Amino acid sequence: MNKKTVLLIYSRSSSKRLPNKNFYKILNYTLIEIIYLRLRSVYKRYDIFVLTSNHKSDDMFAEFLNKKKINYYRGDL
Numbered sequence: 001m002n003k004k005t006v007l008l009i010y011s012r013s014s015s016k017r018l019p020n021k022n023f024y025k026i027l028n029y030t031l032i033e034i035i036y037l038r039l040r041s042v043y044k045r046y047d048i049f050v051l052t053s054n055h056k057s058d059d060m061f062a063e064f065l066n067k068k069k070i071n072y073y074r075g076d077l
Contacts, residue, residue, distance in 0.1 A: 007039055007048045012077070014057040022061060036070055053077040 011022045011032055022032040029037070032050065039048055050065055050072040052058045058074070065072040 005046050007046050008051055010051045012053050013061050014055055049073050
């Protein structure tokens, strides 16, 4: 049986303390892009997925990930 390692990043937009934290920018990159690019540079052989929710607050986030061609999976909040 073949085993495959996958890296998962959990992020959601609906937060009471810091809403939409995944869109905050540092030097023209969003936080999620920085995390994704750093993982991609170290773990080139692995698939990386961003996990987010089906909640309507994450619709814009899913569109952003799709535009950036970042693999994502949507599930329950």
